[in-house]
Amino acid sequence: MESKNKKVVIAMSGGVDSSLAARLLVDQGFDVMGVTMKLWGYIDTGGRPTHDSNCCSLDDINNAKAECASLGIPHYTLDMSAEFKQIVIENFVSEYKAGRTPNPCIICNTEIKWHALLKKLDDLGVDYLATGHYARKIKHEAAGSWVIGRGKDLHKDQSYVLWGIRPEELERTIFPLGELSKQEVREQAANADMRTAETPESMEICFVPDNDYRRFLGEQYPEVIEAAPKGNFVNSEGEIIGEHQGIHNYTIGQRKGLGLATGERIFVNKIDVENNTVHVGNRQAAAATTFTVNSCNWLIPESFIYNDTLEVQIRYNHDAKPALLKRISSDEVEVTFEHPENAITPGQSAVFFQDGNVVGGGIIKSA
Amino acid sequence: MTILHSFFIPSPLPLNYVQGMKRNDTIYLDHASGTFLLPQVKAFLTSWLAKQSANPSSIHAPGRLAASSLDLARQRIGSALGCKSSEVIFTSGATEANNLAIRGGVQPLAGQGHHIITCYTDHPSILESCKKLEREGYPVTYLPTDNTGSIDLKELEASITSDTVLISLMWVNNETGLVHPIEEIGRIAQKHNIRFHCDAVQAVGHFPIDLKILPVDSLSISGHKIGAPAGIGVLYLRKGNALTSQNYGGMQEHNFRAGTQNLMGALALAQALEYHTQKLTIHESYFQNLSHHLQQRLQTLPGIQINRGSADYSPHILNCSFENVDGEMLFIRLDMNNIAVSNGAACSSGSQAPSHVLTAMGIEASLAQASFRISLGVETTLKEIDFFADTLEQIIPDIQRESSNGI
Numbered sequence: 052m053e054s055k056n057k058k059v060v061i062a063m064s065g066g067v068d069s070s071l072a073a074r075l076l077v078d079q080g081f082d083v084m085g086v087t088m089k090l091w092g093y094i095d096t097g098g099r100p101t102h103d104s105n106c107c108s109l110d111d112i113n114n115a116k117a118e119c120a121s122l123g124i125p126h127y128t129l130d131m132s133a134e135f136k137q138i139v140i141e142n143f144v145s146e147y148k149a150g151r152t153p154n155p156c157i158i159c160n161t162e163i164k165w166h167a168l169l170k171k172l173d174d175l176g177v178d179y180l181a182t183g184h185y186a187r188k189i190k191h192e193a194a195g196s197w198v199i200g201r202g203k204d205l206h207k208d209q210s211y212v213l214w215g216i217r218p219e220e221l222e223r224t225i226f227p228l229g230e231l232s233k234q235e236v237r238e239q240a241a242n243a244d245m246r247t248a249e250t251p252e253s254m255e256i257c258f259v260p261d262n263d264y265r266r267f268l269g270e271q272y273p274e275v276i277e278a279a280p281k282g283n284f285v286n287s288e289g290e291i292i293g294e295h296q297g298i299h300n301y302t303i304g305q306r307k308g309l310g311l312a313t314g315e316r317i318f319v320n321k322i323d324v325e326n327n328t329v330h331v332g333n334r335q336a337a338a339a340t341t342f343t344v345n346s347c348n349w350l351i352p353e354s355f356i357y358n359d360t361l362e363v364q365i366r367y368n369h370d371a372k373p374a375l376l377k378r379i380s381s382d383e384v385e386v387t388f389e390h391p392e393n394a395i396t397p398g399q400s401a402v403f404f405q406d407g408n409v410v411g412g413g414i415i416k417s418a
Numbered sequence: 419m420t421i422l423h424s425f426f427i428p429s430p431l432p433l434n435y436v437q438g439m440k441r442n443d444t445i446y447l448d449h450a451s452g453t454f455l456l457p458q459v460k461a462f463l464t465s466w467l468a469k470q471s472a473n474p475s476s477i478h479a480p481g482r483l484a485a486s487s488l489d490l491a492r493q494r495i496g497s498a499l500g501c502k503s504s505e506v507i508f509t510s511g512a513t514e515a516n517n518l519a520i521r522g523g524v525q526p527l528a529g530q531g532h533h534i535i536t537c538y539t540d541h542p543s544i545l546e547s548c549k550k551l552e553r554e555g556y557p558v559t560y561l562p563t564d565n566t567g568s569i570d571l572k573e574l575e576a577s578i579t580s581d582t583v584l585i586s587l588m589w590v591n592n593e594t595g596l597v598h599p600i601e602e603i604g605r606i607a608q609k610h611n612i613r614f615h616c617d618a619v620q621a622v623g624h625f626p627i628d629l630k631i632l633p634v635d636s637l638s639i640s641g642h643k644i645g646a647p648a649g650i651g652v653l654y655l656r657k658g659n660a661l662t663s664q665n666y667g668g669m670q671e672h673n674f675r676a677g678t679q680n681l682m683g684a685l686a687l688a689q690a691l692e693y694h695t696q697k698l699t700i701h702e703s704y705f706q707n708l709s710h711h712l713q714q715r716l717q718t719l720p721g722i723q724i725n726r727g728s729a730d731y732s733p734h735i736l737n738c739s740f741e742n743v744d745g746e747m748l749f750i751r752l753d754m755n756n757i758a759v760s761n762g763a764a765c766s767s768g769s770q771a772p773s774h775v776l777t778a779m780g781i782e783a784s785l786a787q788a789s790f791r792i793s794l795g796v797e798t799t800l801k802e803i804d805f806f807a808d809t810l811e812q813i814i815p816d817i818q819r820e821s822s823n824g825i
Contacts, residue, residue, distance in 0.1 A: 089769060092769065125753065175754070
């Protein structure tokens with residue numbers, strides 16, 4: 052990639068990853084501009100108002116600003132909180148309301164960090180968007196288009212959360228950290244005396260800093276909670292064995308917090324929204340081979356997809372497993388694993404890997 | 419190109435980055451946020467830094483020398499403002515002076531009443547002090563403004579109750595330049611025997627300040643808005659008014675403000691105030707001329723709204739908005755063109771929230787989010803204004819087109 056005179060925007064959270072990514076781009080000779088998106092405020096989310104290691108706090112904005120100043124590049128803060136609320140948080144709430152388990156980070160990447168940001172910055176003549184994700188951009192030789200390779204540091208690999216990037220936006224993307232391990236990133240940051248070298252890892256959903264999404268829904272969307280009636284827990288024999296507290300409280304595979312005394316390990320297997328029923332049983336009963344996905348994004352033409360065994364990853368910490376894909380309607384694809392998988396969870400993303408690279412993905416509709 | 423100003427670049431920086439930067443040259447139109455040191459202040463500071471100074475509270479010879487320097491600064495400020503040197507309280511800046519005037523002003527008056535009157539468009543250092551007092555049980559009236567930003571003096575007078583102890587209204591609004599009729603407000607306050615505090619930060623250098631005749635009880639000014647460094651400010655407090663210190667420690671500043679005084683800042687502020695007092699008449703016509711030219715150039719731009727009405731405005735501040743423009747994008751484009759103005763809607767936390775001043779004036783949110791403030795200083799030139807207007811002429815149609823394409 053010719054870096055001379057190419058203008059790159061680096062999306063900066065104020066953490067070590069995006070800060071080092073900015074530094075690497077400057078070293079490579081790009082014309083770099085740092086941007087921090089203001090996505091939400093503690094005033095709108097609750098949680099830990101004094102906790103400052105999550106994105107969008109003033110300290111993080113100031114960290115990003117200071118890193119840019121020390122690199123001699125401009126930094127701007129863009130208030131994207133209206134878009135974030137309208138797209139990401141609304142989706143998060145409506146998915147829980149529908150008894151599904153959303154992954155808001157994926158929607159945020161797809162619709163805010165890539166789509167809305169690039170659209171906003173287009174008139175500044177921006178050539179590329181860069182982020183501090185641990186992923187790689189790889190050319191799919193047969194298709195001639197870009198796909199997403201796993202980050203070299205497999206413990207930090209974030210390719211799973213990037214499946215939704217539109218192909219034309221992936222074309223304009225740079226992942227400066229793809230070839231680095233987290234340890235190398237921290238070392239390089241420390242060697243360059245960067246103030247962000249020791250920033251903590253962010254693990255939670257950024258707008259639910261205390262990791263308690265039920266608290267978030269209850270405080271911010273009380274009408275959703277109030278409108279979610281209690282219902283029945285039903286076991287695999289179809290017997291009612293208890294009362295649940297509203298379906299938004301449960302996710303497939305959940306074991307804790309059910310309040311059921313059955314004397315055996317019991318898991319949520321299925322959430323039946325229509326009948327307001329939560330089905331529970333042992334882990335085997337939850338396993339399935341086939342499920343459907345919708346809202347798909349393809350990084351290569353679908354002709355490369357259906358006649359090949361792909362590997363499909365169904366949640367962030369899942370090891371991708373072999374599966375065949377089949378289109379069953381204009382907006383739905385059926386995935387069939389070679390062996391049954393536990394906890395295939397509606398609302399989560401199924402990501403399709405071919406030769407180890409992300410070639411597409413979709414949202415799990417039903418198992 | 420025209421006169422450009424060099425800015426401090428944080429170091430240490432590897433040399434190649436510094437050379438790669440195009441940011442040493444700026445059209446600076448944000449003087450109301452902080453203006454350049456006056457040349458004579460710069461010369462004074464340089465000579466001062468070459469010497470040593472003791473603590474003015476120390477009783478040894480070097481301390482007495484420092485105390486007499488501080489006294490000199492106080493006298494010079496008193497002469498420039500038309501007040502006694504004993505009525506000058508040094509603070510760290512106008513925010514502290516305003517906080518002290520509000521909180522420290524109402525506390526000793528608790529026996530007489532609690533009610534405070536200010537207005538929606540006042541400075542955050544006033545408004546936040548009032549809100550804090552409100553939570554502590556003090557009733558506060560926030561006067562509304564009309565679409566020019568002016569308050570209604572009849573409404574002011576009507577809102578006075580037997581419980582009212584303080585009226586606080588700024589002289590020149592920092593976002594729009596609107597001028598409040600300070601003398602009339604002061605006379606209303608006098609008539610009802612109510613203390614009147616005036617934030618005069620943006621008035622210094624543009625309006626004559628003669629405290630012998632000006633009917634105010636307290637008044638705040640700030641160093642870095644008038645060519646002295648940041649970190650120094652003054653609260654004038656008319657003799658006979660009680661005040662409760664808001665910090666605890668030594669007995670400095672007549673026991674109104676504990677803490678070692680900023681002697682260097684006090685001397686610099688005295689020098690800057692003297693300069694502005696002397697040059698007031700010359701500057702008045704200079705700023706009128708700049709302001710006239712700026713408005714002439716801007717008013718032809720497509721979709722512009724100049725946020726003024728038929729009222730008095732200080733010539734050094736101009737607030738405007740653009741229709742169909744993403745305010746953040748406009749600000750970034752100006753910044754990329756090395757033009758520094760104040761993004762009216764941005765706050766330090768990154769939120770692009772419509773300004774409380776423009777909102778109070780009834781300007782709709784879509785225009786308020788695309789507003790910015792241009793503020794002129796004594797070093798601003800017509801050429802700089804032309805460069806700024808030329809740049810806007812180029813970029814506004816671009817941004818308007820992109821915005822109408824559905825951002």
